Amino acid sequence: MRPLFGFTGGVKPASHKTESNQGGIVVAPLPPVLTVPLRQNAGLASRPLVQAGDRVLKGQAIAGPGGSISVAIHAPTSGTVRGIETHPIPHPSGLLAPCVVIEADGEDRWIERTPVDPYALPVEELRTRLRDAGVVGLGGAAFPSFVKTQHGPTQRIETLILNGAECEPFITCDDLLMRTQAGQILDGAAVLAHIAGAQRIVVGIEDNKPEAVAAMTAAAQRAGLLVEVVAVPTRYPAGGEKQLIRVLTGIEVPFGKLPPDYGVQCFNVATAYATARALLHGEPMISRLVTVTGNVERPGNFEVRIGTPIADLLKLAEPKADTDRNLMGGPMMGFALPTLDAPVIKATNCILAGSKAMFPAPGPEMPCIRCGSCARACPMDLQPFEMYWFSRAKILGKAQEYHLFDCIECGCCTYVCPSRIPLVDYFRFAKSEIRAREKENEAADAARQRYEFRLEREEREKQEKAAKLAAKAAETKAKLAQAGDADDKKALIAAAVARAQEQKAEEKPGVE
Amino acid sequence: MSNNSPFLRQPASVQVVMLKVLAALLPGIAVYIHFFGWAVVVQIAIASVTALVAETVMLAIRKKALKPFLTDGSALVTAWLVALTLPPIAPWWLAVLGVLIAIVVAKHLYGGLGQNPFNPAMVAFCALIVAYPQLMSQWPAVGFTDFGAQMQAVFGHRDLDAVVMATPLDALRTALHTPEARATVSGVLGSHATFGNIGGRGWEWIALGYLLGGLWLVQQRVITWHIPAAFLGTLGLASLLASLASPDQYAGPAFHVLTGGAMLGAFFIATDPVSGSTTPRGKLIFAAGLALLTWIIRVFGAYPDGIAFATLLMNICVPLIDMSTQPAVFGHKGKQP
Amino acid sequence: MLEALLVMALGSVILGGALGYASVKFRVEGDPLVEKIDAILPQTQCGQCGFPGCKPYAEAIAKGEADINCCPPGGEDGIHKLADLLGREFKPLSGEHGVEKPKSTAVIDENVCIGCTLCIQACPVDAIVGAAKQMHTVVASQCTGCELCLAPCPVNCIDMVPIPETIDNWKWKYPVFAVQKAA
């Protein structure tokens, strides 16, 4: 048994897992219209490959990678592309973004699927296939997985950590997946480990999921794989990537570094499953498991196609009448959906219906009494009240000095604050403000350079002109000298006038 | 209200924190009543009423919401601490004045809850002791619990010669400081009627009462162990070293830790989060400095107890201490397996 | 009493020493003043301040020849920063130089553009591309929004378009809790 390291801080909110993890997995019906956003992953948005009127098959690429950190996107069913339209996407801003809208033809006809033997192909080829199968991290951030299997010359990946902790209250989709697809998850993990060059696989699962631990352990034994399945103590946010790495290996990955700097890499269990589907079955990422729970009559887990309107999905779970908000993600780190028109995307792990009774409005915000509860709860060992103080006063540089960017926005500090200060809101504000200012500064620097370059060029042109004029003047003088002294003065004046006019004309090009 | 994550909140509030602090004071107060009579309850009542009135008026002047701030309990904590540091037979207006200084000057003029750089109760104590040194050192004899006579002292004409007696700290210092007296610590402690077995009759039991409440606060995670431990440890160590060096001149650790306001200070005054250090190492430094200054002022100073002045002095240093003791952040700690 | 005073005096001496040490240790030696001022100015290069560009304005401020509230694109925020840097009092933007506007970029109506190159010559940061008699285009990412190209255009085909909010430039707002948002 491997020794566990734990992490400081953390909180233990009621887990509310049993509501949704009792039943099996329900396959959500095919909606008539699917809206597939072009931007679903962290990094760059994908580049569309289809136009209005195109016929597409299920699993056909409708968008290709839009940059080095980007993946392909696929049609979730067969049908006709209605067009590339701006449409609400699940995002806290409620802004619209371009989406490929597909009218389903109801046949749900697959494109030809080509499973591969991953161990017979070069690793680079596998990465490309992962990218072209649209595999991204399914734990929430949706970072392209093929990128995570790479590592720089100074980095290495020895241990592959499979994250099945699922520490957020209410969410159970990973739990269900581990119970039902343990074998596939481990197959996928083995492929990921092969691509990344890792020798060991360690699976971390919170110990409030004994069935999942048992299923994964049994599958590991069956497959004869060298996989360690470890039950980690249940404490939010044990499923945070940094926290899980720390719990399992004792390594702390600071802000600005990546796990491969320390010889580890972390994938969500659902990502490993998606990898198996993509490479071993040739099925790109077109659906995922989503927990629908909270203030609903029939909570459960659904296999949902990417692009399904969230409203349709929610209906399957029959939300109660007093539902007053719907979150994407869990109650600690999720966000309120501005509209249910938005579709399910690759990052959608949970739709959580909430009511006033479930999430009572916290009491009035009071001044910080510096009680330090937030610092004790912070899993990143930060001093949230100091960061809050400076973020609130908009002294952003100071907030940064207190390691604002190390904050993982887990919400533990806000959860415990007796003054009910929405600390994380201030941190999110401060972070995005700092990022925006950095961008502005970059733009200003670029503008300064271009401006200075232009000034230099103008200066140079002026000098060139002056030199030209001087040469001309010398020429005239020489001519005059040759012509004799008779009309000397007159000629000189005439030449000067001509020069002045010439100069004037040159200075104001194109004004006439 | 925010509609952003986290949507779950622990049912904690400033009010609960403050109520727990008040509850933790009760055992000490009970022992206090046993030895010094019910006058202390009257003082607490006077202080509480004054605090609530002052708080209301100040909130109204500063145009702040009344309900959340009035019910947060912080004014009551301040009031109780002021009342507990006054002699129980101090005239009623002394408690009123003290609380007014604490709430109006030390708290609201600095910006209200959470903004005060100095511990309000200690500001009040210092102001009072400078202004009314006489009144502030008139402690009744232990066991003088006659409620009628006490009320006479509090509200009426003060004729106290019969009942006033020096506190152990006072008695010790007076005896040792009198130039011609060849007093020794053991002589004073042993002979004087004021002294009980360790910290002065009655005082040590009150201290134990506070200790009990304080430990409960630590268990409830309202305060951490750092400040009380560092405070009592340093105070004990300083007095131990001194008494080892010159047992006749300096009282030992048991006396210092169990007498005066040491225990109250360790668990209830130094732990005020607003004006104290907040980082773990900072708390240790803060409390150690506090204890050292307390001991110095107790032994060499002219005031009955050193905690109040020491607290204010250390309050000034808090930003510096906190800044230089920021704990290492996750991943920035240097050692990695 | 005397001892207490001594203790206090000692405390303040130690404290003063520490503060003094801190101020010496953490003092930053930096670029000359002009560059610091220039770093705060938005580099729009619009000339609204009455100087031919941000740098000349920065030089004028450094020499004390210009006030700090003449740059509309920098806005109140910029004035605050300048006031902090120079240890001066904040003052609101002086109206005679213009008003703060939402950040915009110039867009050329390519159907109307006659390819006269006048805007190219006006652009302080060379953000307009195109050759004589061919239609011109503004490189949006380089446009500072200075509006200097609007006036020279003989056919008025350039418009300033405010930069829209997108997922990429969206920011979390400063928390305000007075308003209860309908969820």
Ligand code: SF4
């Ligand atoms: S928990 Fe809240 S009140 Fe306590 S220190 Fe942190 S921010 Fe301040």
Ligand code: SF4
């Ligand atoms: S949200 Fe940030 S500051 Fe708050 S507890 Fe989590 S990591 Fe710490």
Ligand code: SF4
């Ligand atoms: S007004 Fe225009 S030119 Fe002058 S400093 Fe501001 S942005 Fe630069």
